[in-house]
Amino acid sequence: DGPSVFWKLSMWGNPRALSAGMEELSKVVAEETGGKFQIKIFYGGQLSPARENLDALVVNGFEGAAICNFYHPGKNPAWMVFSLPFLPLGDPKVDKYVRSKMFEHPAIVADMERWNAIPYVSGLLPQYEILGKGKPPAELNDWQGKRVRAGGGLGSAMEKLGAVKQTLPAGETSIAFQRGALDAAAFPYTYAHVAFKINEEAEWFTSNLAPGTSECGWVFNKTSYDALPPQYQKLLMDNRDLVMDIEQAAYATQDEKNLPEFEKTMTKVTYSDEQLAEFREIAGKPVWDEWIAANKYKFDSQGVFDAIWQYAEEAKAAQ
Amino acid sequence: MQTSASKATGLARASRSLAKVEDLANLLAAAAIFLLMVLGVVQIVGRTIFNAPVHGYIDLVELSMAGMAFLGAAYCQRLGAHIRMELLIGRFHGRTLWLLEIFGTLVGLGILGVLIWYGGQHFWRSYTLGDTTIDAEFPVWPSKLLVPMAFSLWFLRLLIQLWGSVRLAINPAAQPVGVAMIKDAAEHAQDEMHEAMGDDAPDAGTSDGEGRS
Amino acid sequence: MILGIGFADPLLVGLIALSLLLLLVLLGVRVVFAASTVGLLGLVELLGWSGAAGIVGTVPHSKSSTYALSVLPMFIFIGFLAFHAGMTRQLFVAARNWLGWLPGGLAVATVLATAGFAAVSGASTATSAVFARVAIPEMLRYGYDRKLAAGVVAAGGTLATLIPPSAIIVIYAIIVEESVGKLLLAGFLPGIFSALVYAAIIVAWAKMRPEQAPSVPASSWRERFTSLPGTFPVVLVVLIIISAIYSGWATPTEAGALGAAVVFVLALLKGTKLTTIRSSLMESAKLTAMIFALIWGVLIFVRFLGFSGIPEAFTSWIVSLDVHPMMIMIMILLAYAVLGMFMDAIGMLLLTLPVVYPAVIALGFDSIWFGIIVVKMAEVCLITPPIGLNCFVVNAVRPDISLPQVFKGITLFFVADVLTIIGLLMFPEIVTFLPDLLS
Ligand code: NA
Numbered sequence: 001d002g003p004s005v006f007w008k009l010s011m012w013g014n015p016r017a018l019s020a021g022m023e024e025l026s027k028v029v030a031e032e033t034g035g036k037f038q039i040k041i042f043y044g045g046q047l048s049p050a051r052e053n054l055d056a057l058v059v060n061g062f063e064g065a066a067i068c069n070f071y072h073p074g075k076n077p078a079w080m081v082f083s084l085p086f087l088p089l090g091d092p093k094v095d096k097y098v099r100s101k102m103f104e105h106p107a108i109v110a111d112m113e114r115w116n117a118i119p120y121v122s123g124l125l126p127q128y129e130i131l132g133k134g135k136p137p138a139e140l141n142d143w144q145g146k147r148v149r150a151g152g153g154l155g156s157a158m159e160k161l162g163a164v165k166q167t168l169p170a171g172e173t174s175i176a177f178q179r180g181a182l183d184a185a186a187f188p189y190t191y192a193h194v195a196f197k198i199n200e201e202a203e204w205f206t207s208n209l210a211p212g213t214s215e216c217g218w219v220f221n222k223t224s225y226d227a228l229p230p231q232y233q234k235l236l237m238d239n240r241d242l243v244m245d246i247e248q249a250a251y252a253t254q255d256e257k258n259l260p261e262f263e264k265t266m267t268k269v270t271y272s273d274e275q276l277a278e279f280r281e282i283a284g285k286p287v288w289d290e291w292i293a294a295n296k297y298k299f300d301s302q303g304v305f306d307a308i309w310q311y312a313e314e315a316k317a318a319q
Numbered sequence: 320m321q322t323s324a325s326k327a328t329g330l331a332r333a334s335r336s337l338a339k340v341e342d343l344a345n346l347l348a349a350a351a352i353f354l355l356m357v358l359g360v361v362q363i364v365g366r367t368i369f370n371a372p373v374h375g376y377i378d379l380v381e382l383s384m385a386g387m388a389f390l391g392a393a394y395c396q397r398l399g400a401h402i403r404m405e406l407l408i409g410r411f412h413g414r415t416l417w418l419l420e421i422f423g424t425l426v427g428l429g430i431l432g433v434l435i436w437y438g439g440q441h442f443w444r445s446y447t448l449g450d451t452t453i454d455a456e457f458p459v460w461p462s463k464l465l466v467p468m469a470f471s472l473w474f475l476r477l478l479i480q481l482w483g484s485v486r487l488a489i490n491p492a493a494q495p496v497g498v499a500m501i502k503d504a505a506e507h508a509q510d511e512m513h514e515a516m517g518d519d520a521p522d523a524g525t526s527d528g529e530g531r532s
Numbered sequence: 533m534i535l536g537i538g539f540a541d542p543l544l545v546g547l548i549a550l551s552l553l554l555l556l557v558l559l560g561v562r563v564v565f566a567a568s569t570v571g572l573l574g575l576v577e578l579l580g581w582s583g584a585a586g587i588v589g590t591v592p593h594s595k596s597s598t599y600a601l602s603v604l605p606m607f608i609f610i611g612f613l614a615f616h617a618g619m620t621r622q623l624f625v626a627a628r629n630w631l632g633w634l635p636g637g638l639a640v641a642t643v644l645a646t647a648g649f650a651a652v653s654g655a656s657t658a659t660s661a662v663f664a665r666v667a668i669p670e671m672l673r674y675g676y677d678r679k680l681a682a683g684v685v686a687a688g689g690t691l692a693t694l695i696p697p698s699a700i701i702v703i704y705a706i707i708v709e710e711s712v713g714k715l716l717l718a719g720f721l722p723g724i725f726s727a728l729v730y731a732a733i734i735v736a737w738a739k740m741r742p743e744q745a746p747s748v749p750a751s752s753w754r755e756r757f758t759s760l761p762g763t764f765p766v767v768l769v770v771l772i773i774i775s776a777i778y779s780g781w782a783t784p785t786e787a788g789a790l791g792a793a794v795v796f797v798l799a800l801l802k803g804t805k806l807t808t809i810r811s812s813l814m815e816s817a818k819l820t821a822m823i824f825a826l827i828w829g830v831l832i833f834v835r836f837l838g839f840s841g842i843p844e845a846f847t848s849w850i851v852s853l854d855v856h857p858m859m860i861m862i863m864i865l866l867a868y869a870v871l872g873m874f875m876d877a878i879g880m881l882l883l884t885l886p887v888v889y890p891a892v893i894a895l896g897f898d899s900i901w902f903g904i905i906v907v908k909m910a911e912v913c914l915i916t917p918p919i920g921l922n923c924f925v926v927n928a929v930r931p932d933i934s935l936p937q938v939f940k941g942i943t944l945f946f947v948a949d950v951l952t953i954i955g956l957l958m959f960p961e962i963v964t965f966l967p968d969l970l971s
């Protein structure tokens with residue numbers, strides 16, 4: 001037992017796979033505390049737009065929020081590591097292990113500390129793939145001149161292949177895409193492509209490019225968390241696995257439904273191991289090195305980068 | 320009323336000096352609008368003809384929005400153009416009217432004070448903790464700095480109007496200086512017409528006779 | 533109890549806040565100050581000072597710096613330039629040459645010309661002002677009834693907000709997070725439909741009362757064709773904006789920028805003075821600052837609504853009602869008609885939509901369709917007493933036509949607008965057809 005506590009979590013957009021785990025946590029926490037600890041997610045940016053969630057946490061506007069690293073690169077420089085291309089996060093089990101560990105990494109924690117926030121769980125966004133129109137990019141050369149909507153390190157990687165990086169608001173993407181102002185768009189695969197209706201007009205999809213992902217996860221207000229009685233804190237921390245498992249199950253359910261549909265309506269582009277190796281050669285290491293160099297004075301960027309690989313090794317060894 | 324007459328010269332002078340800054344700020348906002356037009360055309364041409372969109376186009380547009388949104392606010396206040404409902408207040412005259420004007424101005428000063436201080440903190444966070452745009456990673460702080468700056472100008476204009484209203488509340492018979500006069504619907508319509516016709520009429524609603532140069 | 537524990541009674545706080553807002557607005561406090569002050573006070577009640585003030589301090593910048601809103605200054609600039617470049621007269625001449633022979637032909641031509649001008653202007657009142665000067669003298673010269681002449685100009689102006697470009701539609705799109713492009717496209721057919729209903733009712737009226745709208749001699753084909761090139765700038769802007777949005781080759785902001793550039797170049801070619809262009813820019817900046825202040829001011833209040841849980845409470849209440857959704861829709865529209873009598877259209881949308889919109893969607897209505905209906909309602913309010921601003925504008929340009937005469941002249945067009953709204957309720961396809969082509 002404990003005091004009555006009401007937590008407001010801020011999230012933009014509608015309930016979706018990314019929020020499914022948190023909704024479950026809210027149920028579990030309420031049950032375990034006999035309804036005394038209530039967590040409510042406010043959707044649609046009612047409490048704050050996505051890009052200002054951290055600002056609202058620093059002034060103690062609410063108790064938690066979902067954030068995406070790429071919405072505000074300058075606010076969470078270390079978190080941008082998750083947007084680098086070709087990180088070894090393709091296997092969901094490895095992904096879960098690595099990101100859980102990374103959420104306790106000093107640089108990742110420090111990014112949030114500045115905003116009076118603590119990382120809670122990763123949203124474990126799946127790897128991006130690219131859907132497009134026109135000639136399927138069967139060869140790496142085919143990317144030359146293609147206009148691709150892709151941001152962060154992933155956008156840089158596509159540029160190394162000669163693609164033209166195009167930025168568009170997510171809501172306008174499908175229209176520009178369908179009508180030929182855009183050749184291809186990268187989104188978390190498969191659910192976000194469907195959410196933005198890219199699949200309805202696209203003619204091909206890459207199935208194993210896995211050029212990278214991003215980090216959208218949940219963070220708590222540090223002041224509010226510290227003020228919780230220890231048993232509530234423990235309850236939250238003990239259920240991190242549950243939140244992540246539900247998220248991953250939600251993505252998998254989406255894939256199960258979407259993949260057959262993709263294969264029916266679009267050309268599937270699958271790259272050979274040689275092609276992927278070449279892509280990584282061109283667009284992997286150079287982008288990593290640029291990122292490490294650009295950030296080395298802000299934090300231990302080399303250390304953050306290396307940690308991802310080290311944790312991935314651990315996860316693979318454990319399997 | 321000698322004192323009130325001498326006050327009014329000081330007030331009129333203060334109002335005119337501030338008006339110069341307001342005109343300049345609004346001109347900067349106007350320039351931002353013009354540049355937005357140019358940037359849009361460059362973006363279309365660059366993208367469709369040369370397959371080379373402007374680097375960070377959306378980010379540039381978003382950063383420049385603050386200029387358009389805020390720099391004209393004080394100018395707008397001087398001309399009495401910020402929307403309000405004049406159905407009731409328009410029926411009052413003399414001291415009651417000026418007391419209501421004082422009340423409305425005080426509300427404005429209060430909220431602008433909060434917004435200047437906390438908008439300033441919002442800027443300060445982006446300056447000290449770091450904040451960049453989503454795509455090209457331009458720093459956001461210059462854009463956020465415009466809020467406390469433009470609002471401070473607006474705050475000063477409200478102070479002038481407060482001064483003008485207090486003076487008229489004390490002596491409703493005095494010549495109005497430094498206040499935005501209430502216009503009835505017909506006068507609003509007259510303004511609309513002037514604007515639509517592009518007449519270079521002096522600014523209605525400003526009683527200083529200090530229309531734009 | 534919608535939120536469970538946590539808040540004392542959000543609905544009570546909300547009710548007090550709404551009353552306070554109403555009081556401040558009635559006392560003549562500027563809407564931006566009234567809304568943001570009450571929003572701040574409400575948040576302080578819910579979150580305490582530092583959280584409330586901290587959040588409020590982020591809203592102006594965060595809500596103004598969104599890409600979607602950047603289309604507003606472009607649309608505003610196009611409108612001011614178009615007035616100054618004198619694009620109206622040629623539109624009216626062409627419309628008269630082609631349609632003057634109809635019963636009530638000059639009035640029909642005025643409707644068509646205002647519809648055309650709507651394609652470069654988003655401002656109803658300004659459109660009415662311009663045509664009051666261009667079209668009314670012509671109609672009076674041919675012996676038109678003064679009331680009818682004034683009414684058609686006041687009503688024709690309202691087409692400017694439906695036919696893109698339209699600031700109000702953009703603002704609706706942003707509040708409800710719909711695609712700006714889709715909504716702009718959605719306004720096009722209802723705008724044309726409204727114009728056709730106006731035209732039809734004029735023709736019918738002219739048949740019954742020929743003395744009020746005498747026929748004018750038909751123009752020769754030569755006259756008709758030589759008047760066409762004058763409409764070229766407007767046609768060009770329409771093509772740019774509609775095709776850009778429809779085909780996706782440019783975002784609404786880019787299309788607005790290109791449209792503005794075209795009007796700008798044409799204005800220069802026509803010999804418009806640089807000082808005139810500078811003053812259009814200054815006016816655009818002023819109007820932009822005014823609209824944005826309204827937007828962020830009201831959105832501070834809306835942020836408070838978000839924390840209070842009122843929108844959810846309202847939605848669950850509406851959905852629980854045992855009434856046909858269409859009945860509820862009609863009630864909502866009537867409420868808008870009453871509000872619109874007293875409020876500025878943009879302020880009205882900003883204040884009400886965060887509460888009303890989720891309920892409307894929960895009832896199963898289409899968000900794009902609802903947006904167009906609501907904008908049409910706001911427009912009807914511009915021609916109805918007590919403060920039908922378009923009527924005041926016409927009266928201001930033509931002081932010889934008294935305000936009561938203008939309002940009498942509106943009756944016919946008010947009937948037409950009611951018919952239009954019924955038409956849009958019965959055939960939502962008029963609204964959804966074009967945007968549906970996009971998906
Ligand atoms: Na329009």
Ligand code: NA
Nearest residue numbers: 873913919920
């Ligand atoms: Na009205």
